Amino acid sequence: MRRMKEARPCSIANTLALVGEKYSLLVLREVSLGATRFDQLARNTGAPRDVLTTRLKRLVEAGLLRKVAYSERPPRFEYRPTRAGLELEPVLLTLMAWGDRHLTGDDRPMVLEHAGGDGSLGGHELVPVVTCAECGEEVRHDDLTPHPLAPGWTVTGPATA
């Protein structure tokens, strides 16, 4: 995924160029959950070890993970998410929500418990929804209008340009 044709300047494409390769998002899922070591990542994501090596290198270079030594002699590192890495969690949550709704029967593989922001006692099940911070409303497709800022954008494609 390194580089795409970059047919359009687009933040979706740019983000996917970074984390859209096979296993990258699963690695981020794992480190967000606290599994930060090479063997855990290999096992939990199913990535071949060599592929995992190159993914980790790339995610570290991109600033989504950082290597933290947890042992010298022998040198051993774990891979912790940076702030930028953790900020991909919304992507993971929306992917999970979609899969739960469309791919899963009645028994979801996992459920996230959501504690109230006030640190309240009883939590409830997380039901992730994308809303607009500006107005607080849930985002519906029909309420959106794209406004291209960079050249290369034509909403219905070059055919209608």
Next chain:
Amino acid sequence: MRRMKEARPCSIANTLALVGEKYSLLVLREVSLGATRFDQLARNTGAPRDVLTTRLKRLVEAGLLRKVAYSERPPRFEYRPTRAGLELEPVLLTLMAWGDRHLTGDDRPMVLEHAGGDGSLGGHELVPVVTCAECGEEVRHDDLTPHPLAPGWTVTGPATA
């Protein structure tokens, strides 16, 4: 991406097995924006035409797109998003938001205008945020606690099992 090792039962992995291949999400971006024809998709996503062919077939099989004839003689089809396909928009929005924040300088490639749900006059810029439908609050990483329901889950990985 067809099948992964399926190291863990996980809706994120399952969803990515469907739409995680190169270009798939860009195709969904395009059809969500209204560019639904083969050549538009090829141009706007940058996907090689043969790859695009296999992606479209897969997305149609999976029920994310449907082929709609817009001409017989010669037979010509466009690829429209189904409801399930449109429901991936939250994923696209969160990817875009991340890219805008972390990859882009001051000039974002595109901005989405968000009309009020009441069909109000003046729109504002969309600022997508993931919230919890249950309590209405913005989701913060520290408020989440994973609860495995299927076997194969160990939060810190097999090492700590």
Next chain:
DNA sequence: TTAGCGAGTTGGAAAATCAAACCCACTGAC
């Protein structure tokens, strides 16, 4: 009649993926 388009298909080279084996530095058990 010829040019052109939209929507693919085909062929062959280049790149990425995969599984398994290998390597190295150490640890702990005998």
Next chain:
DNA sequence: GTCAGTGGGTTTGATTTTCCAACTCGCTAA
């Protein structure tokens, strides 16, 4: 001490994908 075991990779070679360009096919418009 020695010897198996572990964590964290690297190497190897076979298999898949990807990529790009060229080609096809059915039709339309000049």
